[in-house]
Amino acid sequence: MAKEVLVIFDKVGNTLDVWFGEPKEAVCEETEEEFLIKKDIKTGEVIGFEKFNVMPEGEVPPVKVLIKTLYSKF
Amino acid sequence: MNKIRFEVRSTLDVMIRTTEEYWELITELKHPIIKKYENEVKETLQDPDEVRVSKKDSTVFLYYKQYRRLKMRYICVLTKRLNSEGFIISAYLADKIKKGNIIWQKKS
Numbered sequence: 001m002a003k004e005v006l007v008i009f010d011k012v013g014n015t016l017d018v019w020f021g022e023p024k025e026a027v028c029e030e031t032e033e034e035f036l037i038k039k040d041i042k043t044g045e046v047i048g049f050e051k052f053n054v055m056p057e058g059e060v061p062p063v064k065v066l067i068k069t070l071y072s073k074f
Numbered sequence: 075m076n077k078i079r080f081e082v083r084s085t086l087d088v089m090i091r092t093t094e095e096y097w098e099l100i101t102e103l104k105h106p107i108i109k110k111y112e113n114e115v116k117e118t119l120q121d122p123d124e125v126r127v128s129k130k131d132s133t134v135f136l137y138y139k140q141y142r143r144l145k146m147r148y149i150c151v152l153t154k155r156l157n158s159e160g161f162i163i164s165a166y167l168a169d170k171i172k173k174g175n176i177i178w179q180k181k182s
Contacts, residue, residue: 008103012096013154013163014131017104025107027147030172034130041107041167050104050164052152053130 009063014055019048080112084119084137086178090153090160097162105166111149114141115165118149126174135160136174 006019019038026038026047038048055063076093084090092100101109108115118139128134137151148171152164 006103010099010104010163013152015104015164023103023106026105026167027107028105028150028166028168030150030168030170032172034128036166036168038105050166052164053128053134 005067007065007067009054009065011063014053016051016054017048018050021047023048080116082116082119084153084160085122086125086135088153088155088158088160090119090162092162100162100165104164107167108165111165111167114139114144114149115151115162118151119153121180122178123148123180124176125178126171127177128174134163135177138168138171 003021006021006023008017009015010017024047025041027041028036028038028050030036034052036050036052037046038050039045040047076095079092079094079097081089081091118137122137122139124138126136126138128136131154133155135153135155137153138148140146140148144167148168150166150168150171151162153160154163
């Protein structure tokens, strides 16, 4: 079954959230790079991430989102 | 006009607010777990353990409070300051904290 990837760019907060599947309850692991790894609170599985300060300070996007699904054979 | 969900004065003496619409964005799409921790979010802003400032954006502040009842995890509230006011841009539950430079710490 296809798994949805949900991408949310918050222009006001300047954050980018990506979920591998539907958003659900998560505990986050912070990294040094303004980046959060979201883990399923029950299983610990990585289910998404959040990036802060996506655009440089003071810069107003337009943002282009390019999504590619690659099907390569080994 | 967006209705204010709540407004609290932070430990840094900044009035921080969130609107109904933005709270819904946080609790439906960014961090659904935060829906049940609204009171903890307010408390973290008013009485944090520490406050950090983003290394990349000097107007972004991170308020942290550790909760025994949440298995010693932290509630983190990200805020952006505009002039003398601030608004919440995200809030989440974290097991460890690493971000930013500490600018304020609770006296033990």
